[in-house]
Every structure is written in structure tokens, then in C-alpha cells.
Amino acid sequence: MARPRSEDKRSAIMSAAIHVIASQGLGAPTATIAKEAGVSNGSLFNYFETKADLLNQLYIELKADMAAAALDELPSESNIRKQMLHVWSHWLLWATSCPEKRRALVHLGVSDDITSDSRQTGRDALAGITKLLERSRENGPMRNAPLGFIVSMVDALADATIDYMINDPANADKHCMVAFNAIWRMIV
Amino acid sequence: MARPRSEDKRSAIMSAAIHVIASQGLGAPTATIAKEAGVSNGSLFNYFETKADLLNQLYIELKADMAAAALDELPSESNIRKQMLHVWSHWLLWATSCPEKRRALVHLGVSDDITSDSRQTGRDALAGITKLLERSRENGPMRNAPLGFIVSMVDALADATIDYMINDPANADKHCMVAFNAIWRMIV
Amino acid sequence: MARPRSEDKRSAIMSAAIHVIASQGLGAPTATIAKEAGVSNGSLFNYFETKADLLNQLYIELKADMAAAALDELPSESNIRKQMLHVWSHWLLWATSCPEKRRALVHLGVSDDITSDSRQTGRDALAGITKLLERSRENGPMRNAPLGFIVSMVDALADATIDYMINDPANADKHCMVAFNAIWRMIV
Amino acid sequence: MARPRSEDKRSAIMSAAIHVIASQGLGAPTATIAKEAGVSNGSLFNYFETKADLLNQLYIELKADMAAAALDELPSESNIRKQMLHVWSHWLLWATSCPEKRRALVHLGVSDDITSDSRQTGRDALAGITKLLERSRENGPMRNAPLGFIVSMVDALADATIDYMINDPANADKHCMVAFNAIWRMIV
DNA sequence: TATGAATGAGGATTCATTCAT
DNA sequence: AATGAATGAATCCTCATTCAT
Numbered sequence: 001m002a003r004p005r006s007e008d009k010r011s012a013i014m015s016a017a018i019h020v021i022a023s024q025g026l027g028a029p030t031a032t033i034a035k036e037a038g039v040s041n042g043s044l045f046n047y048f049e050t051k052a053d054l055l056n057q058l059y060i061e062l063k064a065d066m067a068a069a070a071l072d073e074l075p076s077e078s079n080i081r082k083q084m085l086h087v088w089s090h091w092l093l094w095a096t097s098c099p100e101k102r103r104a105l106v107h108l109g110v111s112d113d114i115t116s117d118s119r120q121t122g123r124d125a126l127a128g129i130t131k132l133l134e135r136s137r138e139n140g141p142m143r144n145a146p147l148g149f150i151v152s153m154v155d156a157l158a159d160a161t162i163d164y165m166i167n168d169p170a171n172a173d174k175h176c177m178v179a180f181n182a183i184w185r186m187i188v
Numbered sequence: 189m190a191r192p193r194s195e196d197k198r199s200a201i202m203s204a205a206i207h208v209i210a211s212q213g214l215g216a217p218t219a220t221i222a223k224e225a226g227v228s229n230g231s232l233f234n235y236f237e238t239k240a241d242l243l244n245q246l247y248i249e250l251k252a253d254m255a256a257a258a259l260d261e262l263p264s265e266s267n268i269r270k271q272m273l274h275v276w277s278h279w280l281l282w283a284t285s286c287p288e289k290r291r292a293l294v295h296l297g298v299s300d301d302i303t304s305d306s307r308q309t310g311r312d313a314l315a316g317i318t319k320l321l322e323r324s325r326e327n328g329p330m331r332n333a334p335l336g337f338i339v340s341m342v343d344a345l346a347d348a349t350i351d352y353m354i355n356d357p358a359n360a361d362k363h364c365m366v367a368f369n370a371i372w373r374m375i376v
Numbered sequence: 377m378a379r380p381r382s383e384d385k386r387s388a389i390m391s392a393a394i395h396v397i398a399s400q401g402l403g404a405p406t407a408t409i410a411k412e413a414g415v416s417n418g419s420l421f422n423y424f425e426t427k428a429d430l431l432n433q434l435y436i437e438l439k440a441d442m443a444a445a446a447l448d449e450l451p452s453e454s455n456i457r458k459q460m461l462h463v464w465s466h467w468l469l470w471a472t473s474c475p476e477k478r479r480a481l482v483h484l485g486v487s488d489d490i491t492s493d494s495r496q497t498g499r500d501a502l503a504g505i506t507k508l509l510e511r512s513r514e515n516g517p518m519r520n521a522p523l524g525f526i527v528s529m530v531d532a533l534a535d536a537t538i539d540y541m542i543n544d545p546a547n548a549d550k551h552c553m554v555a556f557n558a559i560w561r562m563i564v
Numbered sequence: 565m566a567r568p569r570s571e572d573k574r575s576a577i578m579s580a581a582i583h584v585i586a587s588q589g590l591g592a593p594t595a596t597i598a599k600e601a602g603v604s605n606g607s608l609f610n611y612f613e614t615k616a617d618l619l620n621q622l623y624i625e626l627k628a629d630m631a632a633a634a635l636d637e638l639p640s641e642s643n644i645r646k647q648m649l650h651v652w653s654h655w656l657l658w659a660t661s662c663p664e665k666r667r668a669l670v671h672l673g674v675s676d677d678i679t680s681d682s683r684q685t686g687r688d689a690l691a692g693i694t695k696l697l698e699r700s701r702e703n704g705p706m707r708n709a710p711l712g713f714i715v716s717m718v719d720a721l722a723d724a725t726i727d728y729m730i731n732d733p734a735n736a737d738k739h740c741m742v743a744f745n746a747i748w749r750m751i752v
Numbered sequence: 753t754a755t756g757a758a759t760g761a762g763g764a765t766t767c768a769t770t771c772a773t
Numbered sequence: 774a775a776t777g778a779a780t781g782a783a784t785c786c787t788c789a790t791t792c793a794t
Contacts (some may be wrong), residue, residue, distance in 0.1 A: 006774095025300050029767055040776045042378070042770085051768065110298045112213045141373065145366045149352045153370065156344035164337045178333050182341065182374040185329065190606070190756035191793050197757095217784060228759045233786065378777035379772050385778095401676050403591075405763060416780045421765065486674045488589050517749065521742050525728045529746065532720035540713045554709045558717065561705065562746040593788055604755045606791085615789065759791075770780080 010047045012037040017058050022100035026055070026107050052113040059108040062101055063122035069094035071128045080135050081184065087129055088158075088180050095162040096172060102162060126151070133187070140188040150187060157183060198235050200225040205246050210288035214243065214295050240301040247296040250289055251310035257282035259316045268323050269372065275317055276346075276368050283350040284360060290350060314339070321375070328376040338375065345371060386423050388413040393434050398476035402431065402483050428489040435484040438477055439498035445470035447504045456511050457560065463505055464534075464556050471538040472548060478538060502527070513563040526563060533559060574611050576601040581622050586664035590619065590671050616677040623672040626665055627686035633658035635692045644699050645748065651693055652722075652744050659726040660736060666726060690715070697751070704752040714751065721747060 016037035020028045030051050034041040048054035070091040095102040108114055130151050137143055142150055161179040165172040204225035208216045218239050222229040236242035258279040283290040296302055318339055325331055349367040353360040392413035396404045406427050410420040424430035446467040471478040484490055506527055513519055537555040541548040580601035584592045594615050598605040612618035634655040659666040672678055694715055701707055706714055725743040729736040
């Protein structure tokens with residue numbers, strides 16, 4: 001009935017879900033997640049009404065986590081490029097240092113179980129980044145394109161870059177900068 | 189001497205799979221695909237050893253289909269920008285005019301059932317596009333980045349653009365051009 | 377805290393398996409066994425990991441059951457012939473009075489699903505009988521033959537005798553004695 | 565419709581069935597047998613109406629084959645013990661030198677697909693052996709036991725002996741004689 | 753007659769969810 | 774609330790048999 005008593009247990013389930021989904025995909029049994037969390041399978045359904053519910057909440061939390069990481073310690077006094085670079089590199093840093101979260105998020109992102117509400121909430125969490133992008137492209141060649149379109153493009157490029165950084169960690173920083181400069185050429 | 193194994197039936201199953209996977213995802217029962225193809229569920233396994241086999245073959249065919257569409261009637265005499273634009277717009281045209289193929293391909297792309305062999309075959313099919321990209325960025329700011337990285341970025345941007353075009357068909361052409369110009373700024 | 381896994385249910389499944397296998401052979405669906413046991417088909421797999429697991433456990437239990445019946449109330453003070461006769465007649469009595477157990481055991485005995493571990497466990501259960509045979513043949517003509525060979529022969533004769541007793545119940549006791557005397561001539 | 569044109573093909577199927585059943589058991593697909601025989605799966609059903617039909621015919625042929633081997637070159641002039649020994653050793657020789665036939669026969673012997681008619685036919689094939697046994701026990705301690713019972717016992721002992729010979733080929737001849745002498749003590 | 757594709761019932765097993773304890 | 778046993782629908786795949794060629 002989704003009436004969690006212990007916040008600890010809820011987050012244990014979330015963490016377990018990240019781990020299990022990262023390695024087994026969304027097909028992973030809820031029982032596996034529960035066991036990984038040190039909780040009985042029946043208990044899982046005290047915290048999440050259905051598996052889909054768990055998935056949606058996880059999606060939202062991961063998006064928020066990612067956004068928080070990206071916006072953490074934002075140097076709001078610096079010029080826009082510096083701020084954008086800060087966000088970009090923290091974003092990618094989050095993804096490369098929490099590869100399981102990122103992998104889980106990729107799985108969730110394409111799942112039909114994630115509702116459009118959840119997706120919207122996910123986008124909302126990125127509002128801070130969106131704002132920065134808006135200011136960045138203000139006078140650039142894409143000043144008239146829909147902002148959402150630009151966000152999608154940057155998001156897509158982030159994903160591609162992360163993949164590349166993970167596959168070639170030795171040059172991760174270089175790839176990070178190459179991609180950032182590319183984006184900067186795109187939008188300003 | 190027996191009823192010959194019919195190519196028609198094989199492609200009926202493929203088409204059905206595209207349709208069914210586009211709407212139900214990879215979890216769709218093989219029986220549903222078979223029925224949609226007008227074939228018994230047992231027959232499906234005459235044409236494909238396992239469901240995973242079907243999925244892999246479908247992935248490869250769709251990738252090839254997409255590449256063929258993109259490279260069709262390539263104006264090889266024109267300058268590189270014109271050729272690239274041709275590829276880009278045909279690519280997106282394919283995706284927006286066969287949205288089911290594209291949706292199925294998205295599902296397949298993230299599936300653990302798709303082997304790395306299949307993925308490599310998929311990349312091989314895009315060799316023509318890769319070549320063009322290589323020439324395009326030859327003297328540009330990304331001339332020293334790994335070519336595979338650039339391909340991934342362009343691929344990612346294509347996906348993002350397609351999504352946007354499908355969501356806002358009225359301005360599809362405009363979005364297509366906006367994205368192309370963005371890419372061009374990125375790489376040349 | 378949850379419904380405890382019930383020993384009753386496990387043995388209900390075992391009994392059902394005996395009954396169903398006796399009449400339908402090892403090809404009997406697990407669903408049939410489950411239904412006969414008054415349990416859902418899914419539940420059967422809470423008690424036995426696979427059908428083969430069920431079969432192996434059943435084999436071992438039946439062997440043990442048989443051995444226990446044969447050795448029950450063994451008159452250990454009596455001379456060796458009396459003891460052996462006791463075992464022999466109780467053995468055959470078990471088989472003729474639980475024909476389903478015996479039929480199931482015959483099916484199981486030739487199944488490829490029964491592991492050599494299970495077979496060894498089965499033999500171990502018969503250790504008491506083996507001991508008696510060892511003493512019986514001590515000074516007889518087969519004193520130098522491998523003990524295992526003798527056990528196999530006696531086992532085979534038991535099977536043949538049981539068949540005959542079941543087919544001709546009116547003279548069951550007579551057949552039992554005829555066979556026993558034959559064995560006694562063989563080994564002492 | 566079981567209207568064989570080519571006797572060659574029929575026996576190819578039989579041989580294939582022996583081989584396949586010996587290694588995979590009765591659960592082996594008819595398609596596997598057909599392929600092993602170099603025949604299409606459809607063709608198999610021109611020679612045998614059903615799988616059960618094939619199994620029954622195979623059972624009968626193997627029993628006949630075994631009996632023929634046992635009775636081959638029977639020294640009908642010799643005394644009864646010599647004749648019986650001849651039969652016994654040829655019987656076991658057949659089993660140990662055609663282990664696949666023997667294995668297949670063991671599988672078939674316990675199958676519910678084998679009709680009682682087939683079993684009777686199998687016994688009829690052993691008539692020659694039965695005759696010898698009848699003469700052998702004529703004045704012995706089992707002179708009043710049902711002849712069929714004695715046949716069953718000897719049959720069972722043969723099976724047990726064969727198993728032992730196959731597992732310990734180095735001493736096969738010794739085991740063969742040990743068992744023969746045991747039988748002789750039993751019946752004469 | 754020979755072939756092998758087509759059929760579809762059947763079967764073991766999984767798993768989200770419920771519910772007795 | 775927590776547990777984990779119970780449920781049974783769902784799914785992939787097999788295989789004896791049929792039938793078009």
C-alpha cells in the first residue's frame with residue numbers, strides 16, 4: 001500500500017534497484033531487487049505499489065540526482081561560458097563516477113513503463129541547466145530554435161560523450177572538452 | 189519438393205515484428221508477432237531460431253535500411269557540404285516517414301539481446317556516412333578527435349532531431365536544417 | 377512471520393508425483409502433479425527447483441522407503457538365513473502393497489534425469505541389505521565375486537519376482553519363497 | 565501411411581533410431597532420427613504411422629535380433645548345459661558388442677508406448693531360449709514354478725550381468741561365467 | 753513418393769502481486 | 774509492518790503430425 005515506515009529501507013531498495021537494473025536491465029525480478037536490498041519481496045510492495053511505480057520513482061530520483069550534481073557549486077558570478085562549462089563537466093563527472101546510476105537511467109529512459117508525467121518531472125529537474133542554455137544561445141545562431149530542441153540536442157551529446165569517456169577513460173577529460181567546445185560552436 | 193521456405197513469409201514476420209515492437213516494445217510475445225504476420229507461432233521458429241535471433245536480424249536489417257535510405261542517390265559530384273546535407277535529410281526523412289521502423293530500432297538499440305557482432309554489422313552499414321563525416325571534418329576544429337566519437341555525436345543529434353520532428357511535424361523541415369547547420373558549425 | 381513452508385505440502389506433492397508418475401510415466405506434466413497435490417503449478421516450484429529436482433528427491437525417498445520397509449523389525453538375533461528371508465519378504469511385501477511407489481520407482485530408475493549422485497544415495501540406503509548379503513555369501517560359491525554384482529543380481533531378481541507376484545497375486549507368497557530359495561542356492 | 569517403397573530406407577531409420585535412442589532416450593525427436601537416417605522428417609511417417617509405431621517395431625526387431633544372436637549356431641547335439649551356456653554367452657556377447665542396441669532396448673522395455681502385443685511378440689522370439697530353460701529345470705528344484713517366472717528371472721539376471729560386464733570389461737568373461745553358474749545352481 | 757514447411761497444442765518455468773501469519 | 778509462501782497468467786520454445794509441392 002505504499003506506506004513506507006522506514007526511509008532507510010526505501011532508499012535501500014532504490015540503491016539495490018540501481019545496482020540490479022544496471023547489471024540485469026529492466027527485466028530484473030523485483031525479488032532480486034528486494035534481496036539485494038536486504039528486504040523481503042513482499043516488503044518491496046509496501047514501499048512501491050507496483051514495479052512500474054518503483055521504476056518511475058527511480059527515474060525521477062536519478063534525474064534529480066544528476067541535475068543536482070551538475071548544478072552543484074555553480075559559480076553564478078562567472079561568465080556564462082564558465083558556468084556552462086562547470087555544469088557540463090560536473091554532469092559528465094557524475095555519469096562517469098556513478099556508472100551504475102547512469103546505466104540504470106539509460107535503461108529507464110527507453111522504458112515504456114516511464115510515464116510522460118515522470119519524464120516531465122525529469123525535465124523540470126533540469127530547469128537550471130535549461131536556464132543556462134537559454135542564456136548561452138541568446139545571441140547565437142540558434143536563438144530562434146525551440147529551447148526544448150536545444151536541450152534535447154545537448155542531452156543527446158552528453159550521452160554520446162559519456163559513452164565515449166567510459167570506453168576510453170584515459171582521454172576522458174579531453175573528450176569532455178572536445179564535446180563542450182563543439183556544443184559552444186553549435187549554440188553561441 | 190516441399191513447400192519452399194518463402195521469403196515473403198520471412199519478411200512478413202520482420203514487418204510484423206517492426207509493427208509490434210514499435211507499439212509494445214521488446215517484451216512483445218513472439219505469438220503476437222506471428223499472428224500479426226499471419227503465421228503460426230511455431231512457424232516463426234522455422235525462420236528464426238530464437239526470439240533473440242529475430243531481434244538481431246531485425247536490428248541489422250533496419251540499420252541497413254536506414255543507411256541505404258540515407259545514401260540513396262548521393263550526389264557524389266557535389267561538394268562535401270551538399271553531400272552531407274543530402275545524407276542528413278534523407279536520414280531524417282527515412283526516420284520520420286517510417287516512424288515504426290525508427291521506434292523499433294530505438295528499442296533494439298538498447299536491448300541486451302543485440303550482440304556486439306550485430307552492433308558491429310550495424311556500424312559497418314553506416315560506413316558510407318562515416319566516410320563523408322571524415323572528409324567533412326578534415327580541416328575543422330574536430331580534426332583530431334576520434335572519428336568514432338564524431339559519428340556517435342552526429343548519431344545522437346540525429347536521434348534528438350528526429351524526436352523533435354516527429355513531435356512537431358509542421359516545422360520538421362526547419363528543425364532538420366537547424367540541426368544540420370548546428371552540426372556543420374560543430375565539425376567544419 | 378509468513379506462512380511457513382509446509383512439510384505437508386511437500387509430501388502432498390511427493391505423493392501426487394508417485395500417483396501421477398505411476399499412471400502416466402515421467403512425461404506427466406508438472407501441472408498435473410500440482411493439481412493432484414491440490415497446489416498451484418507455481419507452488420510446485422517453491423518446493424522443487426525443477427522437475428528433475430523433484431524426480432531426484434522422489435527417487436531417493438522411494439529407495440529409502442523401500443529399504444526401511446525391508447529392514448524394519450529385522451530379527452538381528454536370528455541366523456543369517458532367517459534375517460535374509462525377513463528382508464526379502466518385507467521387500468517384496470512393500471512392493472506389492474505399494475504398487476504405485478514401485479511403478480514410479482521403476483520409471484525413475486531408468487530416467488536420464490536421475491543423477492549418479494542420487495543413484496549412489498539410493499544404493500547407500502540399501503547398505504543394510506548389502507551387509508546381509510555379504511555375510512550370506514561369505515562361504516558360498518560366489519564368495520569371490522564383486523559384492524556389487526551380487527547386489528545387482530538380487531535386485532534384478534526382486535524386480536522380476538515382484539512383477540510376477542503382481543500379475544499372479546493368488547500365488548504371491550509361493551513365488552516369493554520360490555525366488556528366495558533360488559537366491560539362496562545361488563549364493564550360499 | 566506406412567507404405568514403404570525402399571526397405572533400405574526403413575532399416576536406415578531403424579538403425580538411426582537405435583543410435584539416437586541409445587544416446588538421447590525415447591524423448592528424442594523423430595526429426596533427429598530422420599536426419600540421422602538421411603531421410604526427411606516427413607518421410608519417416610511414410611514408413612511408420614506414428615512414433616509409437618516405430619518404437620514398437622524397433623522393440624520387436626531388437627528382441628528378435630537378440631534371440632537370433634543367442635541361438636545362432638546352437639550345438640543341438642551337445643548336452644543341455646552346454647547348449648544353455650552357449651545361449652547365455654552369445655546373449656551377453658550380443659549385448660556387450662552392440663551396446664547401443666542393448667541401451668535402446670532397455671529404454672524401450674520400460675516405455676508405455678510398447679503395447680502388450682509387442683511385448684508378447686518379443687517373448688515369442690525368445691521361445692527357443694524358453695525351450696532350453698524348460699528342459700534345464702526339468703528335474704531341478706524349480707520344476708514346479710511357472711516357466712514364465714523362470715524366464716523372467718533369467719532375463720533379469722542377464723540384464724544385471726550385462727551391466728556389470730559393460731562397467732568392468734576387463735573381467736567380462738569371468739562375470740559371464742559367474743552368473744551362468746549361479747543360474748545353473750538356481751534351476752538344476 | 754519424397755520433401756520439409758506449417759501447424760498448434762503442450763509444457764516447464766518465471767514473476768508481479770496477493771495474502772495468511 | 775514485515776515476511777515469504779501461494780498464485781496462475783504469461784511466455785518461449787518443442788515436436789508429432791499434416792499437407793502443399
